[in-house]
Amino acid sequence: xxxxxxxxxxxxxxxxxxxxxxxxxxxxxxxxxxxxxxxxxxxxxxxxxxxxxxxxxxxxxxxxxxxxxxxxxxxxxxxxxxxxxxxxxxxxxxxxxxxxxxxxxxxxxxxxxxxxxxxxxxxxxxxxxxxxxxxxxxxxxxxxxxxxxxxxxxxxxxxxxxxxxxxxxxxxxxxxxxxxxxxxxxxxxxxxxxxxxxxxxxxxxxxxxxxxxxxxxxxxxxxxxxxx
Numbered sequence: 001x002x003x004x005x006x007x008x009x010x011x012x013x014x015x016x017x018x019x020x021x022x023x024x025x026x027x028x029x030x031x032x033x034x035x036x037x038x039x040x041x042x043x044x045x046x047x048x049x050x051x052x053x054x055x056x057x058x059x060x061x062x063x064x065x066x067x068x069x070x071x072x073x074x075x076x077x078x079x080x081x082x083x084x085x086x087x088x089x090x091x092x093x094x095x096x097x098x099x100x101x102x103x104x105x106x107x108x109x110x111x112x113x114x115x116x117x118x119x120x121x122x123x124x125x126x127x128x129x130x131x132x133x134x135x136x137x138x139x140x141x142x143x144x145x146x147x148x149x150x151x152x153x154x155x156x157x158x159x160x161x162x163x164x165x166x167x168x169x170x171x172x173x174x175x176x177x178x179x180x181x182x183x184x185x186x187x188x189x190x191x192x193x194x195x196x197x198x199x200x201x202x203x204x205x206x207x208x209x210x211x212x213x214x215x216x217x218x219x220x221x222x223x224x225x226x227x228x
Contacts, residue, residue, distance in 0.1 A: 001170070002026045002043055006075065007050030011159050012087070012128070016048060019163035023171060032071075036078055046083040048166065049075060055099045064102035072106050076113055083119040085166060085175070086110055090126045090155055094208055094219035096226070121169075123178040125162065126155030130185070137191050141199040150203035152187035155179075179216065184209050 003020055007013040008029035020027045028044065030036070032051065053059065053067030072086075088107050092100050107122055114120045140147045157165075161181065169175030191200060210217045 001045050002028060003046045003048060003170070004028045004030055004039065004044045005048045005050060006030045007032075007052060010050055010052075012162060013050035015159040015163040016050060016166055019160075019167045020170075023167050025167070025170065036074060039078075041078050044082060046085065046170065047075065047079045048085045050087060051075075052087065053099075053102070055097075059098075061098040061102070064098050065105075068099075068102040069105045069109065072109060076109065076116065080116045081118050083121075083170075084110070084117045085121045085123065087162075088122050088124045090124045090179075092124070093210055093216065094222055096222055121175045123162075123166075123175070125178070126157055126182050127185075128157060128159055128162070130154075130156060130187075130190070134187070134190050134194070137187075137200070138194045141191070141195045144199075146199065146201055148201045148203045149188045149191050151189075151205045152203075152208060153206065154185055154187070154208045155182040156185045157182060182209075184211075 003025055005013055005017050005020070005027055008017060009031045013029070017027050017029055028039065030039065030051075049072065051067070051071060053064050076084075086106070089100065089103050092104055092107075110120060110122060137147050137149055157178075161183075162178070165178055165181055166175060188200075188202060208219070210219060
């Protein structure tokens with residue numbers, strides 16, 4: 001099996017490439033500096049699209065459309081008859097901003113063209129990196145700033161977890177729904193593992209797991225934002 005991995009220089013791409021190679025799967029890394037047209041597409045069985053423009057205050061809708069939609073459109077045209085694996089975001093269920101809109105458009109683009117692929121897997125990723133946030137809160141607490149920490153429930157996977165899930169699915173011939181391996185975490189509890197509770201202020205309860213009786217739901221605030 002020959003697997004093309006886009007976004008090869010990013011955190012997710014690097015972890016997936018390492019896991020694939022450790023499993024003796026042939027990998028063709030691709031970064032945005034290269035041309036898609038020079039790739040030997042006839043020698044590729046599977047495309048794993050890790051390329052994405054991630055949220056940043058310095059970016060606008062045009063940036064997100066270029067990286068998350070228009071690039072994908074070009075990739076789809078070259079991926080006919082192949083197994084195509086794409087990463088979406090769980091945050092589409094509770095946030096309505098330019099990044100999430102670009103990811104929703106990308107998902108729609110793939111679904112309407114799903115007949116072009118031998119197999120299509122769209123994996124909605126939860127939070128992949130909470131360390132920076134937790135560390136910044138802990139640092140503020142240890143410096144006597146008494147930060148307010150919400151009792152925020154959220155789904156989590158590490159980059160390593162995602163790489164294992166995708167690779168094992170490729171080897172087995174079927175990638176299970178990634179939500180089956182989400183880990184539920186609570187921001188307040190995670191911070192309290194590192195500092196005493198009296199150094200922080202307990203905030204409000206926020207549910208971003210959105211799971212009730214095994215069914216995921218859209219956040220009520222997101223529904224209101226559309227209705228208004």
